[in-house]
Amino acid sequence: MAEYWSTLDVDLHLAVDPASGRRVGLEQALREAIRDGRLGAGTRLPSTRTLAAELGLARGTVSAAYDQLVAEGHLVATRGSGTRVAELGTQGAGNRSPANATATAGVSALGEPTGSPQRLAHNLRPGTPDLSHFPRAAWLRAARRAVNAAPNEAFGYGDPRGRIELRRALAEYLGRARGVRTDAERIIIVSGAVQGLALLAQVLGGTFAMEDPYIPLFHEVVRSHGAQVAPLPVDDDGARVDLLRGPDFDGAGTAVVTPSHQYPIGSTLHPARRQALVEWARAGRRVIVEDDYDGEFRYDRQPVGAVQGMAPERTVYLGTASKTLGPAVRLAWLVLPEHLVGPLTEAKRHADHQSESLGQLTLAEFIASHDYDRHIRAARLRYRRRRDLLAERLHTRAGRPAAGFALGGIAAGLHALVRLEPAGMTEAEVLKRAAEFDLDLEGLGDLWHTPPANTLASSAARPQGIVVGFGSPTEAAYPRALDALVRTLSWR
Known part of the structure; x- marks a missing residue:
C-alpha cells in the first residue's frame, strides 16, 4: 500500500494501492475519502494537471479516475468551475454531520450536551448569555x-x-x-x-x-x-x-x-x-x-x-x-x-x-x-429589559392574576426561580407540560446535592421550582419562548 499526500487548499491523505492499478487505486482512494467524510460535499478538487504532478501519475490517469467518479455520482464537473464533491457523496449510513449531531442534543445549565433525544424549539435553560450578542x-x-x-x-x-x-x-x-x-x-x-x-x-x-x-x-x-x-x-x-x-x-x-x-x-x-x-x-x-x-x-x-x-x-x-x-x-x-x-x-x-x-x-x-465595560453596560440594559418582561408576563399570566407559583431571584443575574406553590402544579408536571409546548426548562430538583426521591420529600426547606434562564435566547426568540412559558404555567 503506497501513501501519498495531496494539497487541495488543505492536505489530504490518500492511500493509493498500486496493486489495483494506478487509475483504479486512485478511484478507490478518492471514493473512500468521500465516503468517510474527509472530502466533504462541495469540496473543490485540484485540476487533473495539479493532482497528477503531486501524485506522480499521468494526467490521463487522473482524468479517467475523475470521469469514473463523475459517472458514479460522487463528483460533479462543471465547465469553468472545476470538479467538486457531489452533495450526495457524504451521505452514508455511517456518516452524520456535526450540525445534525448538535441539533439532536440537549444542553445543561452549563451549556453542555445532555444526550437528550432532541433540542426543543424554545430554550429557557440557564447557564449561558445570549451568544448572538458576542462583541x-x-x-x-x-x-x-x-x-x-x-x-x-x-x-x-x-x-x-x-x-x-x-x-x-x-x-x-x-x-x-x-x-x-x-x-x-x-x-x-x-x-x-x-x-x-x-x-x-x-x-x-x-x-x-x-x-x-x-x-x-x-x-x-x-x-x-x-x-x-x-x-x-x-x-x-x-x-x-x-x-x-x-x-x-x-x-x-x-x-x-x-x-x-x-x-x-x-x-x-x-x-x-x-x-x-x-x-x-x-x-x-x-x-x-x-x-x-x-x-x-x-x-x-x-x-x-x-x-x-x-x-x-x-x-x-x-x-x-x-x-x-x-x-x-x-x-x-x-x-x-x-x-x-x-x-x-x-x-x-x-x-x-x-x-x-x-x-x-x-x-x-x-x-x-x-x-469590556461598554459591552457589560449594554448587556445589563438588555438583560434587565428581558427580566422585566419575564416578570410582567408571569405576573399577569396572560391576563389573569398569577397563582400557583412565585417569581424570585430577579434582582441580578441571568436567571430567575419560579418557585412552585404546594397547591399548584408539581415540578414534574411543569416540565412535562413545557415539553408539550416545545420548551426546554431546568427543574430545581436536579440541582440538589441529593435530589428528593419523590414529591413528598419536598418541603419549605426543599421547594420545587423551575430555573428560567432569560439570557440564553436571541432577541427574536425570547418573546416566543416567554409565550411557551406562560402557556405552560397557565393550564389551571
Whole structure:
C-alpha cells in the first residue's frame, strides 16, 4: 500500500494501492475519502494537471479516475468551475454531520450536551448569555491590536499563572468594578471555573462545604479531585453560614459560596452572614471560595461588592468570562491569598502548564480599552429589559392574576426561580407540560446535592421550582419562548 499526500487548499491523505492499478487505486482512494467524510460535499478538487504532478501519475490517469467518479455520482464537473464533491457523496449510513449531531442534543445549565433525544424549539435553560450578542467586531479589533503589540516571547511557553497583561488588566478592573483587593502577582488564569475548582480541590483537599442546591457538576469536580463535599443549605438570605460551626461541618476547611446571586435560588448573601462567613474563615484559618459568576449583572440596586474585599487573606475569588462574553472564550481567574499562590501555580503547571495566550492577550486589550465595560453596560440594559418582561408576563399570566407559583431571584443575574406553590402544579408536571409546548426548562430538583426521591420529600426547606434562564435566547426568540412559558404555567 503506497501513501501519498495531496494539497487541495488543505492536505489530504490518500492511500493509493498500486496493486489495483494506478487509475483504479486512485478511484478507490478518492471514493473512500468521500465516503468517510474527509472530502466533504462541495469540496473543490485540484485540476487533473495539479493532482497528477503531486501524485506522480499521468494526467490521463487522473482524468479517467475523475470521469469514473463523475459517472458514479460522487463528483460533479462543471465547465469553468472545476470538479467538486457531489452533495450526495457524504451521505452514508455511517456518516452524520456535526450540525445534525448538535441539533439532536440537549444542553445543561452549563451549556453542555445532555444526550437528550432532541433540542426543543424554545430554550429557557440557564447557564449561558445570549451568544448572538458576542462583541465580534470589538473582539477582532482587540485581537488585532493585542497580537500586533505582543512581544515575541508571548507566542512561546510562559508563566503558568497566565499572561501578565491580562493579570494586570484584571487586577485593575476587579478592584474598580467588584471591590476585589489584589495585584497581578496573586492572580492565576485558568480555563474556566471547572478547572479552577479542580485545582483548588487538589491543593486544599479535606472537606468543601458547598451550597445546596448548586451546580451538580461542580460537586462532582471537587469530589473527583480528592476532596469531600458537605452540602450547605441555602435560603432567601443566601447560604446558611451559621451551620458551618455545627457538627455537620466540623472537618470543613473550605466553603464555596455564590454571595452576589446564589445559583439557582437567586438570593444575595445577607450582610450579617457575610460577616459571619469571614469570621468563620479567620477563626480556623479556613478558605472561602467566592464564585462570582455573574456579579456584574444587577438591576434594582448598586452591585454588591465581593466578599473577597472583606477578607482577601482568607478568600479565593473565582471569576469568569463565560457569562459576560461566552463560554467559548475559556478564560477564568483565581484571585488568591498570598499563601496559596505558590501551590496553585504548581498545580496549574502540572495540569496543563498554561492557558492559551492569544485569548488572554485579546481579553487584556478588550478590558484595557474599556470595550469590556461598554459591552457589560449594554448587556445589563438588555438583560434587565428581558427580566422585566419575564416578570410582567408571569405576573399577569396572560391576563389573569398569577397563582400557583412565585417569581424570585430577579434582582441580578441571568436567571430567575419560579418557585412552585404546594397547591399548584408539581415540578414534574411543569416540565412535562413545557415539553408539550416545545420548551426546554431546568427543574430545581436536579440541582440538589441529593435530589428528593419523590414529591413528598419536598418541603419549605426543599421547594420545587423551575430555573428560567432569560439570557440564553436571541432577541427574536425570547418573546416566543416567554409565550411557551406562560402557556405552560397557565393550564389551571
